[in-house]
Amino acid sequence: MRNLKFVLEYDGSRYFGFQRQKKQATIQAAFEEAASRFFNRKIKITAASGRTDTGAHAVHQVVNLKIKTFRTSDQILKGMNHFLPRDIAVRQVTEEVAGFHARYDVKDKTYEYRIWNQEVRSPLLPPDVYHFNRVLDLKAMRRAVCALTGRHDFKAFCGAQGLERGERGKRGTVRTLKKAVILKSGPFIRIRFQADGFLNHMVRNMVGTLLEVGTGKRRAGDIGKILLSGDRRHAGAAVPAKGLVLTEVRY
Template sequence: MANYRMTIQYDGTRYSGWQSQHATDATIQGKLETVLTRMTGQQVDVIGSGRTDAGVHAIGQVANFHLKQPRNTGELLDGLNRYLPEDIAVSSLTEVDERFHSRYQAVCKTYRYRIHTGEVPDVFARRYVYDYRIPLDVERMREAAGLLLGEHDFKSFCGNTRMKKSTVRTLYEIRVEEHESEIDLFFTGNGFLQNMVRILTGTLIEVGDGRREPGSMTDVLARRDRQAAGYTAPALGLALLSVEYEGDGQNTMEQA
C-alpha cells in the first residue's frame, strides 16, 4: 500500500465541517474522498489530523490516504486541484512511510482567531473575521491567556459536555496580536477539544471587554464545568494554520 500525505486549505463557509456525514455531502473530507475515488478507481478513505467544525477554515490542514498501487504525486496533486470545488485546494502532496498517520502522530497544532474591532465592517473579510465592535483591552486578555498556558484539564472549555475521554491538554502558546482594526489570537497546543479554541476565544473576549477578570481563569479551569467559561465565539473567525509532526521533512519519499 502506498501512503500519501497532503496539506489542504479550504474556506469552510459553506461546509458542514471536515468529517464526512451521511446526511450531507457538504463536508471537506467527503469532497476529497469523492474526487480521489473517481481519479483512482478505488474507494479512498481520507484521514484528517482533526475535525474542524462547520464554518471553520484551514490554511494548513494535514491528511493522509492509502492507495493499493503507487501513483505519481504530481498527477495526483494536479487532478485534485482540477476537480475539487474552488473553495478547497491541496497545497502539497507527498508519498510518505506507510505507518504515517495524520491524526495519531500530530504533535502540535496552531489555530488563529481573527476579531475585527473597527467601527466599519470589512466587507471583503466578512467570511473570515468576527465583527466585534466593542473595544477590547489587549493587556487584560494577555494576562488571562498566560494563566491558561501549560497542561490543564480543559473540561470547562469543551463543547461536548458528555465527553468521557481525558480532557487534559497542553497549551504551549496563546499569542494576542493587535492591529489597527483587528485583534488576532494564536493558539498552539498538543491537541484541542471540541469547540475549545472558540470557547477560549469567547472567554478572552469577555476578559477584554470587562465582563471577567483576568485572574478568574484559574477558577474557570478548576471548576471543570462548561458553564464556568465564556461563550463560544462564531466559527467564521477561526482557521487551522498548521499541524506539526516529529521528524517533519525527514519522512518524505517523493516531493510533488
C-alpha cells in the same frame, strides 16, 4: 501500497465541518469524492489530523491515504485540484513511511482566531474573519491568555459534544497549551493557540472568554478559577466558527 500525505487548505463557510456526515456537505466527503473521480475507484481516507467545526477553515489540514498508484505526487496534486471544488485545495502531496498516521502522529497543532475589531464592519472582510464591534482591553486579555498556557484540565472550555463522548483517550480533557499569543495590526486581531491537542469547541470557548475579559465583563484573574472549576457554565460563550482557522500541524 503507498501512504500519501495531503496538506489541504479550505474555506469551510458552506461545509458542516471536516468529518463526513449523512446528507450534509463536509470537507472529507468533498475530498473523497474528488479522489474517487481522479483515481477512478472508491476512495476513503485513512485519517485526518483532526476535525474542524462547521464553518471553520484551514490552511494546513493533513490527511493520509493508503493506495496503490503509479502516479507521481505532482500528477496527484494537479489531478486532485482539478476535481475539487474551488473552496478546497490540495497544497502539497508527499509520500510517507508505511506507519505514518495523520492523527496519531501529531505532535502539536496551531489554531488562530481572527477578529476585525472596529465599530463598523467591512463588506470586504474575508470569510475567515469575525467582526467584533466593542472596544477591547488587550492588556487585560494578554494577562488572561497567559493563565491558559501550560498543562491543564480544559474541561470548562470543552463543548457539550466533547463531554458527551468523554473526549476519548487516556488524557481525557487534559491538554498542554504550549503557546497562546494575541497579535494586533490596526483593527485586525489574531489570537493564536498552539497545543498538543484541542477539545471540542475549546478554542472558540477560550476566545469567547477572552473577549469577555477584554470588554470588562470578567477579570483576567478569573481564568484560573474557571480552569479549576471544570464547569463549562463558568466560561464565556463560544464565538462563531467563521473566525477559526487551523494554521499548522506538526509531526
